[in-house]
Every structure is written in structure tokens, then in C-alpha cells.
Amino acid sequence: MKELALQAGVSLATVDRVLHQRPGVRAATQRRVQQAWAELERQQQQVGLRGQRLLIDLVMEAPTRFSRMVRGALDEAMRRTQPAVFRARDHLAETRSAEQWVAVLDGIARRGSHGVLLKAPDLPVVADAVARLQARRIPVVTLVTDMPSAPRLSYVGLDNRCAGQTAAYLMDQWLGAHCCDVLVSSSGQRFQGEGERIEAFRVALAAARSDCGVQVLDAGQGLHAPTVAAVGRLLTRQPWIAAVYSVGGANAAIRAAFEQAGRACRVFIGHDLDDDNLALLRKRQLSAVLHHDLHHDLHLACHLLMQHHGAAPSAAAPKRSNVEVITPFNLPANLSR
Template sequence: MHPHRVRDIADQAGLSQATVDRVLNERPGVRESTAAQVRRAIAELDRQRDQVQLGGRTFRLDLVMQAPVRFTSAVRNALEAELPGLRPAVLRCRFHLREEGSPTELAQVLDAIAHRGSAGVLLKAPDDPAVLDAVERLHELHIPVVTVVTDLPLSRRIGYVGIDNRAAGATAAYLVSRMSDEATTSVLVTLSSSSFRGEEEREIGFRSTMRALAPARTIREVSETDGLDASMLAAVTRALADDPTIGAVYSIGGGNTAIVEAFRRAGRIPAPFIAHDLDGDNTTLLRRQHLTAVLHHDLRADLRQACQLILQAHRALPGRPQSTPSQIQVITPFNQPASP
């Protein structure tokens, strides 16, 4: 049993109350995927239950992200940890998380949110005309959008929350140029997709700084893997076979367990290996010293700021929404932050 009203479950799941009632009462004619959607909605409401006790005005947000599950899980956990602290407002969140898909499909998710209504959207999406048009439609309906991790600077979003991605790429180049040995003539740069503006900005910062600090090094690129382990393993394996001088890695888009495995199969060890974000995989790889350093930013602080921008857009907090870059932290196996 659960303490939630059918109306609240339907709102969380994006389904009709009649459909939710059929699932809850185990009536026939309901697809398993729909029943699973209702179960997920109840679990989300359970995790956010404490927030309801705070009182104040209630805002329903939507988190829309395309990224590997290891990262979306970290973002989801960070957001749910921050929601109770945003008093006196009450913020509830619906989650639309996917590992891969076309920009058109992502735009359809945003249009469905526009149709249903929302107090605001936190968005990580590729910089594509279909997505930009969907953000424009949200703006016309006075639904504020905050981009997270990767920006859509030409869209009508009200702000961006995340690191300065060019500065992050330059930081990675500084570490690689200072830490790799003379035998390393090629550096492997891996992306999940070049359509994500944040990843593109990191690569630009990396390449320009490498040209200044280590102009003799060759940069080899692997892209369009969606950051997924299977596709990353295949792509990096091919790159290592093509270029035996690759000795260092800057991983922009994840899939680092697969990158380590590709090097292991080739009988090589990347040194240095610079990555982004302290998700579950990277925390383990860093502890085992398979990663040299991780460029980290506080996800909880980022998501707190993102929610505050939404509240400012609704004049529930003073001030105008304004983007402020997150602080980049260089994390090694010896200064990992304690788990929350």
C-alpha cells in the first residue's frame, strides 16, 4: 500500500487517473510498461514524501536528460537529496531519463511536458534545431528551462548550470601535457556525441591548450558512442589498433570502464587518464588508480542552483535568474570527497 492520491500518482507518471486506477486495482487490459510507469511514479513520490511536509507553495519540475544511466542516476540522487532543503517552497520532480535517442524524440518529450504543464524544466540535451524549437515552445508557454551540464546558448533557456566547459578542457590539457611521458605522441579524446555543446566546448578547450603546451602531440578522437560501454569498447579498440603511440586519454563523454578494458586487452596502460564526474564507475576506477584524475563539480550544488533559477523565474525567490559557472575540482585517488 501507499499513502499517495491517485491524482498525484497520475500527475507524476504522466498518465490519466483512470489508467492509474486500473493499475492499482489490478484490472486487466493494462500493458506491463504502463504498470511499471505507475510503480516508478509511486517510488518517486515515496522518495520525495518528506518534502510535502515542509509547507509553502508547490512547484512541479521536470528533469529531462539524455546520458548513460550511471550519470543520470547520480543526477537524480543529487536532485532528490536537494529538494527537501529548498524550503519554504515545495518542489516535486518528474524524471524523463534516457541513454540514447534522436533529437526529434527528445523534442517530443519536451512537447508532452508543455502539453501537461510544468513549473520548469531542467534539461540536458543535444544542441539540435528540433530541441531548440521545443525549448522555444516551452518559453512561449512561460515554462522556464534551465540547461544542466551542457548548454543550449542559442535557445530561450533562462540560465545554464554547470562548469565552464572550455576551461575544463584546458585544465585537462594542462594535466595531460605535464603528466604524460615523452614516448606518448598521441592522446586519445573520447566523446559521447559531438552534438552536445558541452562536450564540444571541452574538446575545443583541450585542443587549443594542447596546441599551446604540447604542439608535437597528435590528438586522436573517438565520438558518437553515446558514452555506452559496448560502443565505447569497440571504438577505442579500433583506435588503439590503428595508432600504437596512443598513451594518454582525455575522456569527455564517459564509458571509462570500457576504455580501461580496451587498453587492458591491448596490453597497454593509459598515463595519464583524465575523466569527468564522480559517478559510481569513476569513483571505483579512481580508487583503483585506473584514472589519474577526475574533473569534478558538485552536482548537488549545481542542481540546487538550477532549482533556485526556476524559483526566481516564478518570483518565489528574489533576484533575476543568472548563470554562474561551477567550480572545477581536480580529484585524485588521494583527495576523493566523502560519499554523501
């Protein structure tokens, strides 16, 4: 009653009369006490939700430079997302076999989790492991690359087809009258997102101009040394390559391979604002980076998990993140130094 009196700004005696429906209290005062009661109930519900702790698992196969970006964005999202309190366990690797994927996901299913944030190849055995997580009522949100064959809760990340089309448009504009082949470098088309980017790029570039061939290099796994070697071998075999669309990273390695071969790269379009790409942009060694806001994506992923556990109201299905074209002149404010 003391809290109610304080919330309503009236005396304990007045609260007592209102609660017991005794006479002598003005109608406006009665309404104020009733409103204060409703407000205290709402606050109590929020306190209960704020106490709900969600333990989630971040499971990724990606180069360390990208995993570090995602983990930083997740840390910020967990701090910002209210009212639940998040804690995360990391399962990060640069490469994994299919058997290792199954072991990681089945281990989470045995231990239990409030949710899994997943960047994984779209393989049948991985989709089956996701189904086993769902059978244990552990929701899965796919990040960056989707797994539509798996029973995931939602996909959060870039519209990869839009990204590929955007890269083709920029490539056509910037090559102008120059005729050449384009190297499309992928860390592995086991990932559906990279496959979507490549196919959309192929189709859009072919529609814009027939004088540019596309040479897809599915090697290197986004790692530096293997990528330098693989790109070097391709440049030796393909003398007409003079532009790059890198969907899978390791762009410093691609640039190094061109320099070792003594070859010019007229247009170089990459993805993601990691440290390597920021350095290349500032040195004008990348034409542009196709960027999407990982902080927004991870915040949305946390919110979806809260919704699943009843700690947040339901909302419309999330839209895929739009692509931003970043040059040295429009870097995000926190990265422009």
C-alpha cells in the same frame, strides 16, 4: 490579536490600546507591538510561499550511471530548497532521436510544468521545442551542457572550456618528456558542453607541446560495449595512442579496451565521480577526475525556478561551476570510504 500579543509579549488589552491608538501605552511598548505586527506579516508571507508547490520535469539524455547521480542531487536539492515544495517527473533516456526529443518536450508543453531541467543536444529542432515551452511560460534551465541557441532561463553547470584547459595542463605535466598521441573520447559532440571541452583541450595542448597528436573518438555514446569496440578499433589503427582524456564517460570500457589490446595508458583523465570512476580511481586506473559539485548545481537550478515564480528574491546571474581536480587522495568526504 492573541498571536500578536504572544509575539510582542504583552497583554491583549495593551495590543488593543496600541491598535486603536488609545493613550496609556509607553512608546517602547508601542514599538514592540508594531515590530511584532511586522514580524507576523513576514511569517504569514513565508507560510504562503511554503505552500507553493512546484512541479518540475527532469529531461536528460545520458548514461544511466550519470542520470542516477543527477537525480540523487536533485532529490537533495528539492529537500533543501525552501520555502517552495518541489515535485519532479523524470524523462530519462540513454539515447534519443531528434523526433523523440521533440515528442518529450512538446508533451511537457501540453501537460504543463513549473519548469524543465534539461540536458539535451544542441539541435535546431530541440531549440525550437524549448521555444515552444517558453511560449507557454514554462522556464527551462539547461544542465551540464548549454543550448545558447534556445531561449532558456539559464545554464547551470561546469565551465566546460576551463575543464578542457585544465585537462590539457595536467596532460602536459604528467606526460613529461614522453611523446605520444592522446585519445579524446566523447559520447557525442551534439552536446555543446563536450564540444567545448574538446576544443579547449586541443588548443591548450597544442600551445603547450607540438609532439602530441589528438585523436577524437565520437562513438559509443558513453555506453560500455559500444565504447570497448570503438576504442579497440582505434587502437589497432593508431599505434601511438598512450593517453586518454575522456569527456563523455564509459571510462571502465576505455580501460578494458586498452587491456584487451595489450597497450599501456600513461595518463588517463576523466569527468564526474560516478561509481565507475570512483572504482577506477581507487585502483589507480584513473590519473584524475575533473569534478564539479552537482548538488550545488541542482540547488541553484531549483532556486532559479523559485525566483522565476516569485517564490524567492532575485539575485545575480549564476556563475558556472569551477572544476576540481580529484585524485585518490582528495576524494570528497562522503565518497572517501
